[in-house]
Amino acid sequence: MEIQKATGIVLYSRRSGEADVSARVFTREYGKRLFLFKGLKKSRSRPLSAAEPGTVLDLVYYYHENRELQVVNELRVTSRRESVHADLKKIFHLYYMLELIDRTTGTGDPALPLYNLLAAALDTLSTTARTVSLSAFFTLHLMRLHGILPDFARCGNCGRTDYTRFVLDFTRFLPMCDSCARGRGAGRRLLSAPLKEYLMRAPSTRFGEMPEDAPPEDEIADLLFFLALFIENYFHTELKSKAMLFSGRERA
Numbered sequence: 001m002e003i004q005k006a007t008g009i010v011l012y013s014r015r016s017g018e019a020d021v022s023a024r025v026f027t028r029e030y031g032k033r034l035f036l037f038k039g040l041k042k043s044r045s046r047p048l049s050a051a052e053p054g055t056v057l058d059l060v061y062y063y064h065e066n067r068e069l070q071v072v073n074e075l076r077v078t079s080r081r082e083s084v085h086a087d088l089k090k091i092f093h094l095y096y097m098l099e100l101i102d103r104t105t106g107t108g109d110p111a112l113p114l115y116n117l118l119a120a121a122l123d124t125l126s127t128t129a130r131t132v133s134l135s136a137f138f139t140l141h142l143m144r145l146h147g148i149l150p151d152f153a154r155c156g157n158c159g160r161t162d163y164t165r166f167v168l169d170f171t172r173f174l175p176m177c178d179s180c181a182r183g184r185g186a187g188r189r190l191l192s193a194p195l196k197e198y199l200m201r202a203p204s205t206r207f208g209e210m211p212e213d214a215p216p217e218d219e220i221a222d223l224l225f226f227l228a229l230f231i232e233n234y235f236h237t238e239l240k241s242k243a244m245l246f247s248g249r250e251r252a
């Protein structure tokens with residue numbers, strides 16, 4: 001038994017019994033951990049919003065290696081972005097990014113670069129109006145950090161690098177140039193050259209440094225949809241937040 005301090009972002013929480021709340025928290029120090037907040041629902045000094053997804057917490061607890069849930073002794077809310085929680089669209093994107101981290105990381109597996117990515121994305125979410133771009137950008141960086149980002153410079157089928165219009169094969173997440181796509185009778189809408197530039201540039205760029213104008217937001221929405229399908233396919237998981245982001249949309 002060892003006393004640990006950690007700073008973490010709540011990924012998911014649910015009520016546990018009469019007064020307790022259990023939560024999955026992505027900590028900077030130890031990766032994803034499962035915690036029990038005892039008496040949180042009845043506490044006067046500790047707000048219930050402390051366990052809401054997206055909240056940043058400082059935690060003190062005794063770490064028991066053999067326990068699935070660590071009981072929190074002290075907690076302090078260090079950041080909760082009201083501007084996100086007041087905007088339904090931002091809430092959907094918040095849940096998408098939190099779920100992406102939750103579904104692609106294991107418990108007790110420290111991942112500081114992913115933590116920093118998530119913390120920066122939540123800061124940006126509270127101020128940006130380009131929420132779709134942010135989620136697409138976040139997904140590409142997450143893929144880079146997981147080492148599963150493909151080479152967008154060349155067609156995944158014929159290898160040519162001078163293609164402009166293309167489709168995305170979401171099972172491998174490889175671009176396929178327009179002539180290869182036609183040869184295979186792919187009926188999907190072709191994506192544009194600015195989107196190719198975006199895919200090649202985003203993984204080595206900060207969000208604030210991405211150009212604001214191109215590509216158009218509806219193409220980024222197409223891209224985000226393919227990205228979410230790829231993540232689901234690669235990690236054999238289902239992103240529940242995808243339904244919120246793309247309600248009413250046909251499967252590509």
Ligand SMILES: [Zn+2]
Nearest residue numbers: 155158177180
């Ligand atoms: Zn090709």
